[in-house]
Amino acid sequence: MKFKCKDVGMNCDFEIKNVSNENEAMEIAKVHAKYAHNISEITPDLAEKVKKAIK
Numbered sequence: 001m002k003f004k005c006k007d008v009g010m011n012c013d014f015e016i017k018n019v020s021n022e023n024e025a026m027e028i029a030k031v032h033a034k035y036a037h038n039i040s041e042i043t044p045d046l047a048e049k050v051k052k053a054i055k
């Protein structure tokens with residue numbers, strides 16, 4: 001599975017690759033959002049966007 005930060009509207013080149021499932025991608029995205037974008041809490045809205053962007 002893959003996730004690109006750009007796909008949720010961020011001006012960011014961060015990519016998650018080679019993760020085996022959606023939950024793993026979500027966990028990595030959460031950590032990235034916290035440290036790179038200062039998003040300490042993923043809102044249900046954002047979580048939904050991220051899930052849709054994970055392919």
Ligand SMILES: [Zn+2]
Pocket residue numbers: 005010012013014032036037
């Ligand atoms: Zn990012």
